[in-house]
Amino acid sequence: MDVSKSEPSKNGAVQRACGGCGEVITERYLLKVLDMFWHEDCLKCSSCNCRLVEAGPSLFIKSNLILCKKDYLKLFGHTGHCAACNKTIPAFEMVMRARTNVYHLECFACQQCNYRFCIGDKFFLCENKILCESDYEERLVFANMAVHPPSTATLAHIKRQVIHLQPQVMKLDASEF
Structure with missing residues (x-):
């Protein structure tokens, strides 16, 4: 884009030419x-041609291109x-993140029961799989049973023992990739 020269007005104030259309800008704000x-109407995305004034609070410049986000x-x-x-x-x-893992919003669910998490729900990352609280606790119970087979203990007794374990809890948070 060429830089246009400013022209003085009748009262001596400097007038500015628009970088898009080259016309003098008469609006109060530049x-x-x-x-x-x-001009507001001339500042457009170099790719999709949307008005950047309406596209949000930021614009991006790279290789002399003015772009929307x-x-x-x-x-x-x-x-x-x-x-x-494993799709691109x-x-x-928008994505969901758990440690170094990134997920599509629709893929961010318990990988055992397919429960879709809501903001504020607890989830657990176990062996690189996302689990809801219920499935995580169940996995702990069965892992504990494999290591220490119950002789006379009931499943309820084992669950009470497992509740005292403090796993790392994560909270749901949306972000852009």
Whole structure:
């Protein structure tokens, strides 16, 4: 884009030419991007042509392109793979994270009973699998039984013993990849 020259107005004030259309900006407020001034309607994403004033509070500049967040991530963002389904996750998609694992929102569920977590739910990462609290406790009970087979103990007795174990609890939190 070319930088247009400013022209003085009749009263001596400097007028600014728009970096998009080249016309003089007569509005009271100026948008300044890449050391140029813009009309609100002229400041558009170089990729999808959406008005950046409406696209949100931020815009991105790379290789002299002015981009909305979605197109910036499409063009320059990193993609990853879902730890549950192993399919590609586009850079602009919302994801769930558990330690170093990243998941599609729809894949973030108990990998034993398929319970879909809600914000604030407890979940457990056990052997790199996400489990709900109930399935995690059940797994602990059976793991304990494998190591220490019960002679006369009941399942309820073993569960009471396992409750005293303090696993690392994680809370659900949405983020962008």
